[in-house]
Amino acid sequence: RQSPPPPPQSHPRITLIRGDITKQHADAIVNAANSSLLGGGGVDGAIHRAGGPEILEACRALRASHYGRGLPTGQAVATTAGRLPAHWVIHTVGPVYSPNDDRSALLTACHTNSLAVADTLGAKTIAFPAISTGIYGWPIADAAHIAIAAITTTATNVKEVRFVLFDDAAYEAFLRATQP
Ligand code: AR6
Numbered sequence: 728r729q730s731p732p733p734p735p736q737s738h739p740r741i742t743l744i745r746g747d748i749t750k751q752h753a754d755a756i757v758n759a760a761n762s763s764l765l766g767g768g769g770v771d772g773a774i775h776r777a778g779g780p781e782i783l784e785a786c787r788a789l790r791a792s793h794y795g796r797g798l799p800t801g802q803a804v805a806t807t808a809g810r811l812p813a814h815w816v817i818h819t820v821g822p823v824y825s826p827n828d829d830r831s832a833l834l835t836a837c838h839t840n841s842l843a844v845a846d847t848l849g850a851k852t853i854a855f856p857a858i859s860t861g862i863y864g865w866p867i868a869d870a871a872h873i874a875i876a877a878i879t880t881t882a883t884n885v886k887e888v889r890f891v892l893f894d895d896a897a898y899e900a901f902l903r904a905t906q907p
Contacts, residue, residue, distance in 0.1 A: 736882040745898045748891040749777035754814045754850035759858045760818040762797030769861040778809035801836035803844045817841045821859030838877035854889040870902035
């Protein structure tokens, strides 16, 4: 007996916008979380504030079940998006930047694992912030290249990946990274 053909996969369209990820109408938005999954500053704080306590409750449940020791760096997991316009929040943990240690494979993994989670959810549109480029200190130009390369080389059923950049410098860096 033949197994069914694999579902069609292609590369998503990439769009860049300046703005606040908590305001995005997308099937899923990605949170630049920390391993605790219990909130923090930056985009993580903004998502929990705008999404309400349902997200934290879901994160606590994940800690009590699958992730007793926290979500490892580079992995991704989904929760409800509470009262945000998106349907899901995909939490991923970016690597802290180190000039002495190449952690770019972990930053790539944040993007590919978030896309894999989106595929399991059936999400077709997903919005990413510039993971690791705030509190975790990753230089924006380098992070932009890693993020764009990860998305353009990953086969997925997601149709649109939207990078939501919080300031002009981040927007410009991502724009340059998408140009040949
Ligand atoms: N929408 C889009 N981008 C945003 C928003 C927003 N509302 N707010 C900030 N940014 P950061 P990290 C940008 O620090 O470096 C937290 O405490 C910001 O300008 O949020 O991965 C977590 O709990 C920057 O370009 O995430 C972790 O402990 C980008 O989002 C730690 O910070 C990422 O900055 C994670 O650090």
